[in-house]
Amino acid sequence: MVHWLRRLASAVSTGYIFTFFSELSFWARPTDGTTLPGAISLLLPYTFGAYVFLLVVTAFRVRRPAAIFLSGVLFGWLIEGVFVQTAYNDLPLSISFTGLAWHALITVMVGWWALQRAMRMSVRRTIGLSALVGAVYGLWATAWWREAPPATPLPDFALYALCTTLLLVAAYCLTARLLRTSFVPSRLEQGLLLLAIVAYVALVTVPRQPLALVVLPPLVALIVAALWWNRRWERRADALALLYPATPVPIGPAICLLALPVAATSVYGLLLALQVRVPAAIILYLVTTPLGFLALLASVGGSLRARNRAMEMADLTS
Secondary structure, three states, X not given: OHHHHHHHHHHHHXXXXXXXXXXXXXXXXXOOOOOOOHHHHHHHHHHHHHHHHHHHHHHOOOOOHHHHHHHHHHHHHHHHHHHOOHHHOOOOHHHHOOHHHHHHHHHHHHHHHHHHHHHHHOHHHHHHHHHHHHHHHHHHHOOHHHHOOOOOOHHHHHHHHHHHHHXXXXXXXXXXXXXXXXXXXOHHHHHHHHHHHHHHHHHHHHHHOOOHHHHHHHHHHHHHHHHHHHHHXXXXXXXXXXXXXXXXXXXXXXXXXXXXXXXXXXXXXXXXXXXXXXXXXXXXXHHHHHHHHHHHHHHHHHHHOHHHHHHHHHHHHO
């Protein structure tokens, strides 16, 4: 029971990391759905998604960026293809946006992987990446001036960005402590997770969107096959061992994550003062949608080449 509670707590803290990058930064303003108590309802599906994601990383010995991205793809399609059915609204582009383009690329590769790796490397890297992410965040937030006017006042945006990021810092630190031990769900947990997903698909997803029965299975099968092949040839510890070693997250890099809301508020405030309206939504869509497809192809190919890399490493060590 203690081990299960620890896994559940790590899924909740990871779920907040996913919620921050997938929802709170997407809406980028204080609304009923992004502030308490409404935001709690967002945490529930993302906690479930985080549990599944961590299980996939462990079960398929995910370590390389290509395999991490594919794990993020499963997470993204779980959110957009199962829990909500936006993945079928504008095929084939909706396969990428937002499952690949946002959840896999931004939430997993940037928010979960790159930022946590930066914190393990140096203060400078943490500040630089946090500031870059914050600048993009501040630019993206201006998209809502067109989509859902009026513009959020600068003090409200600044407070929103700061408070949500403070919780993000706490989630990173808590996750690092909780996952210092292996994340190994029991067979019962794995079976219940799979049963819950299948039941939701059958009872909710397919009745709402029958296309899910045709589109989702072959896509998921492709990703699982690539991850299985990756596991067959990956000999090193998974990505959790890299992100969460025995030592806790250094305080300095963790605090430096506050460069994110500082940069976001600076960019947002500057554009608001100058009344510069950048078509941020169109730019992001045009850039990330094809990038999501390209990353998917490259990651599947990269995972299928895991055997070659394993043999090269064996030759180097022999």
